[in-house]
């Protein structure tokens with residue numbers, strides 16, 4: 615029965631128009647930053663059949679039948695065995711065949727069984743290595759995909775989900791309500807603070823912090839249909855590192871000594887990734903996924919650990 619709901623969207627629906635203004639801008643920038651690799655990355659970014667939609671199963675209402683159906687359809691679990699940290703409770707399936715299953719519909723009072731996300735979005739979640747009982751901050755949390763994924767990994771002692779934008783914050787609350795049972799919400803706090811202030815408000819409070827920063831989302835910008843919006847975004851793009859560094863500095867203030875912080879983006883832009891550095895922490899690079907092989911992160915840990923990840927889906 616579930617299988618019938620898993621019909622993939624047609625190939626036609628998978629075909630998206632690529633925005634030329636954005637592509638031209640990226641060509642100039644990324645050929646400089648990535649050299650020849652840009653050619654392969656560009657092909658993957660612009661070809662929807664290469665994008666992987668992962669199915670994250672919700673441990674709070676585990677969809678056993680769906681899991682069987684996915685296995686019949688030759689879906690396979692993601693990244694297991696690649697990472698030093700990969701909790702058994704995190705169950706995520708992907709298919710080698712390009713398809714997108716419909717999302718689980720919202721129903722009042724029902725905990726959803728699964729969440730669809732870009733497979734690579736789990737990289738920052740895994741990099742955070744969340745353990746039971748830890749105090750964790752998801753600083754830029756809406757719509758909540760990584761918050762849900764973090765809660766599949768461990769039971770934090772306190773989970774602070776923050777989102778500055780009012781509308782998106784409502785979306786975040788709705789996501790949490792849909793995936794997390796009521797008794798667990800006692801450990802979750804949702805706020806609408808400016809992330810740049812959190813370090814002053816809660817100094818050295820958290821064991822783990824995720825800064826999934828507002829960034830130029832290369833893939834979604836490439837398929838934007840409105841040229842005016844695209845040009846506006848490209849114009850504003852240079853301002854992003856200013857807010858990103860402020861968010862990161864604030865997060866470091868909110869991190870307890872010995873804690874770990876993951877800063878992540880879904881852009882390839884050097885200015886928004888490796889150029890966002892701070893003096894107090896060691897940088898660990900967790901470079902993303904290339905053709906199904908996630909690269910391991912490496913580096914030294916000092917007083918506080920900072921991992922920079924970007925989660926483009928190069929699978």
Ligand SMILES: C[S@@+](CC[C@H](N)C(=O)[O-])C[C@H]1O[C@@H](n2cnc3c(N)ncnc32)[C@H](O)[C@@H]1O
Nearest residue numbers: 754755756757758759760778779808809826828
């Ligand atoms: C990349 S999205 C986060 C995606 C989210 N982590 C997830 O997995 O669903 C970045 C978010 O940061 C929010 N944001 C932008 N400026 C912010 C600020 N100053 N403080 C907190 N959040 C902010 C944006 O509204 C956006 O929702």
